[in-house]
Each structure stands twice: as C-alpha cells, then as structure tokens.
Amino acid sequence: MxxxxxxxxxxxxxxxxxxxxxxxxxxxxxxxxxxxxxxxxxxxxxxxxxxxxxxxxxxxxxxxxxxxxxxxxxxxxxxxxxxxxxxxxxxxxxxxxxxxxxxxxxxxxxxEIPEIQDEDPIKINSLEGHITIKNLTFRYKKELKPVLSDINIDLKPGQTLGVTGRTGSGKTTLARLLLRQYPVPTNSIFFDGIGINDIPLKTLRENIGFVPQDSFLFSDTLSGNIGFAGNFPDEEIIKAAKLSAIDKEIRDFPKGYSTIVGERGVTLSGGQKQRISIARALIKNPRILILDDCLSAVDASTEEKILMNLKSYLSGRTSIIISHRISAIKDCDEIIVLEQGKIFERGNHEQLLEKGGIYAQMYRHQLLEENLLKEA
Missing domain, CATH: 1.10.287 (Helix Hairpins)
Structure with missing residues (x-):
C-alpha cells in the first residue's frame, strides 16, 4: 500500500x-x-x-x-x-x-567506494588459491546495518564454490571484498593463510580473474578487449574466445577479431559482451576465478556450452561462481545460499534439494520455466 x-x-x-x-x-x-x-x-x-x-x-x-x-x-x-x-x-x-x-x-x-591502498604489505607474488573467510561481518558505514553477517567459508585450492540468493542478499559485496574493493575487516579474509590486508593489491588482483555483472568494453578491437590485461599472442586470444563460446560469432563479423566496438560495446548484444569479459578474465590464466552473475544475458544452450568448456579449464583452480541460475552452480563442490547477508543454506546440489528450502524452491521454479520454454 x-x-x-x-x-x-x-x-x-x-x-x-x-x-x-x-x-x-x-x-x-x-x-x-x-x-x-x-x-x-x-x-x-x-x-x-x-x-x-x-x-x-x-x-x-x-x-x-x-x-x-x-x-x-x-x-x-x-x-x-x-x-x-x-x-x-x-x-x-x-x-x-x-x-x-x-x-x-x-x-x-x-x-561510496573508498580509496584502497597497501599498508606495509608482505612480499608475495603468487597465490595458491586457498580462501578462508572467518566470521566476516561487513557494513558500508559503522552506523548502517551489516550487508554481510557472520560469513564462514573454507575453499581449498582447486575447489569450486557456488553462491546464490535473492537480489540484495550480499553476493556481489562478497565478491568485491575478495578483491579488496572495500575495506576488509581485519582477520576475516585469508588467502593461503595470509590476511588479505597484508597481500599487495597488485599480487591479489593479478592472481584473481574477475568477471562482474556489468560487462565493460573499451573502444578497441575485439582482440584488444580480450587481451587487455597484457600482450597476448593471437592463439591465446582465440583460445580464450573459444572457451567463452564467442569465437564463432567474432569470426562472423566482417573484420573478425579486428572489429572495433564502442566504449560500452554498442555493436554487441548483452550476451556477447559478457562472453568477451569472460574471455578477458580467462586469458590471464589466474589461480582464482570469480564469476559474478556473468551468464545472465546468455541463453541456456550457450550457458551450458560455456560451463562445459570451463570444467577442464577450472581443474586445479579455485573458483567462485555467483549466479541466480541453479544450472550454473549445481556442479560446484559447495553451494551457499545468502539471505539478508547471512548464509541461510549450504551443501552440494543434492543436499540442498533434500532440505527443501530456498535453493530447492528456486530449482523447481527454474526447472518449470525451462520445461515451459521447451514446450513453447
């Protein structure tokens, strides 16, 4: 009312x-x-x-x-x-x-995102990918209620974590804290046993491949957008594009990988932008990969193809997949369901279905939608 x-x-x-x-x-x-x-x-x-x-x-x-x-x-x-x-x-x-x-x-x-700077970091150049989160509670300001409360996660090297939940439950905030885009509370997030605030920002972000929800493209060629993080040979760019299931569509453009796109990729669809951003993260060959709901604009068959491609790529890498779609996270080693900033449910796909909670409801609803689309 x-x-x-x-x-x-x-x-x-x-x-x-x-x-x-x-x-x-x-x-x-x-x-x-x-x-x-x-x-x-x-x-x-x-x-x-x-x-x-x-x-x-x-x-x-x-x-x-x-x-x-x-x-x-x-x-x-x-x-x-x-x-x-x-x-x-x-x-x-x-x-x-x-x-x-x-x-x-x-x-x-x-x-407002404050300016984050290193404060007497230790000397470290690489990460193995062991992520530990202990009793993490985060608020944008002291006088505001927490966005995340009492989050505990232990993700070993090579494991995959799925994160889902309703809009506004804190999923993206969690991802951005792992990148230290917000001030991280002391002794709450650790990489390989080292507090995140003690790791140089350059090392942290070089070892993490991050694909945000809003895919940003530069006024450059498609090749330049994929290889933005460094000087990569054409073979590596094409390999990353194939992994993200965008290679064929790039080749369909008159100038292929040399096609110029606008600052926000105005000549591309939302799904194409997302796949270019995924390729940009994959080509870095990071130890840790974080995908923040970056498959939302692609259709089910393309999503399935990308996830199949990523299975071999993610072997030995630590990965966090944030998604509203259960199909994107159902094969993860562990899945957490965030609700109002707290871990409401956790387990693997089968365990969460047996609980019959939020996750099971989301799964049944999405399965029904998928079946209706197939019948139509």
Missing amino acids: KSFKPLVPFLKRHLGSYVLGVLFLMLVDAIQLIPPHLLGKATDDLKNGLMTPKLLGLYAAAIIGLALAVACGRFLWRMNLIGASRKLEMDLRNHLFNKLLELSPGYYDNK
Whole structure:
C-alpha cells in the first residue's frame, strides 16, 4: 500500500473532477441506450403502416443527434482522462524527483567506494588459491546495518564454490571484498593463510580473474578487449574466445577479431559482451576465478556450452561462481545460499534439494520455466 501513498494528495485535489467525470460517463452511457429503442419503435411503425415522411425525419434526426452526442461525450471524456493522466504523471514525476534529491547524497555517501591502498604489505607474488573467510561481518558505514553477517567459508585450492540468493542478499559485496574493493575487516579474509590486508593489491588482483555483472568494453578491437590485461599472442586470444563460446560469432563479423566496438560495446548484444569479459578474465590464466552473475544475458544452450568448456579449464583452480541460475552452480563442490547477508543454506546440489528450502524452491521454479520454454 505504501506505493500508492503519492496518489492520495492527487486524488484529494481532483476529487470533484473525478466525481463529475463519473457522473458524465454514466449520463453518456444512459444516452447511448436510447437509439436502439428509437430504431425499434421506427421499425414497428413502418410495419404497421404508421410511418410518415415527417415522422421518419424526426426519428432520423433524433437517432443522429443522440449518436453525435454520445460520440462527443466520449471524446470529451477521453480528453479529460488524458489530461488527468498527464497531471498524475507530472505529480508523480515531481514527487519522485524530490525524493531522489533527498535520497541521493546519503545513498551515495553510504555506498561510496573508498580509496584502497597497501599498508606495509608482505612480499608475495603468487597465490595458491586457498580462501578462508572467518566470521566476516561487513557494513558500508559503522552506523548502517551489516550487508554481510557472520560469513564462514573454507575453499581449498582447486575447489569450486557456488553462491546464490535473492537480489540484495550480499553476493556481489562478497565478491568485491575478495578483491579488496572495500575495506576488509581485519582477520576475516585469508588467502593461503595470509590476511588479505597484508597481500599487495597488485599480487591479489593479478592472481584473481574477475568477471562482474556489468560487462565493460573499451573502444578497441575485439582482440584488444580480450587481451587487455597484457600482450597476448593471437592463439591465446582465440583460445580464450573459444572457451567463452564467442569465437564463432567474432569470426562472423566482417573484420573478425579486428572489429572495433564502442566504449560500452554498442555493436554487441548483452550476451556477447559478457562472453568477451569472460574471455578477458580467462586469458590471464589466474589461480582464482570469480564469476559474478556473468551468464545472465546468455541463453541456456550457450550457458551450458560455456560451463562445459570451463570444467577442464577450472581443474586445479579455485573458483567462485555467483549466479541466480541453479544450472550454473549445481556442479560446484559447495553451494551457499545468502539471505539478508547471512548464509541461510549450504551443501552440494543434492543436499540442498533434500532440505527443501530456498535453493530447492528456486530449482523447481527454474526447472518449470525451462520445461515451459521447451514446450513453447
């Protein structure tokens, strides 16, 4: 009901107009019932031989007049309705704008990403991929409620973790904390037993391949976008493109891998952008791979092809796959379900289905959707 609160002042201001409008429409509806009766009366008089030229003219004038009145009445009603709709739209737009003016400063202050810098890091150049998270609780500011609460994870080298949950449950925040894009609480996240704050940012991010939800492409060739992280030979670029199931589509472009794309990849579909971003992460050959809901824009068959390709690639690498789609995470060694920033369920695919909780509900719903699409 809160969504309708902005409508209340508008309805109060224009209550009289609405009442008159309803009465006017009732009158128009009543008038339009008269012509059928007149036509019936004229037919009866014609059958009984009572119709005269004068009477015929009166009937015709009355019917035409009433028809015009109904048409004009409905036209005026529609114009009034359009005018009221425009007023309502402007009122709601102004109300929303004022709310945004009130909300924006506080909202962006709370979500602002602070500048992260190294503070006396240890000398380390590579990571094995053992990720440990102990009692992690994170909030954007001290006065705000936690975005993540009491998160505990032990992901050994070569294992794959699936993360799912409703929108706003903290999945992306968890991924960004692993990259130290936010200040990480001390003694909460460890790589190979070393606190994340003691690892040089350069080492951390060179050893992690990260694919975010929003795929960003540069004003460069497709080849340049895939190989952005370094000087890679064409063979490596093509290999990464094949793994992300984008090679064939790139070759279909007139200039192939030399095709120029806009800053946001305006010439590509959402699914193509995501697959270019995946290839960009894979070509780095990272020890740790984090995929943050980066298959959301691809169809089911393409997703299946990418996941099949990644199976051999991920062998020996630590990976975290964040996704709303159960099909993307069902083969993971462990799956956690986040709910309001907490781990609500955990286990492998079969164990979570047996529990019959949120995960099982999501799986059944998505399976039903998939079957309906196949039947269609």
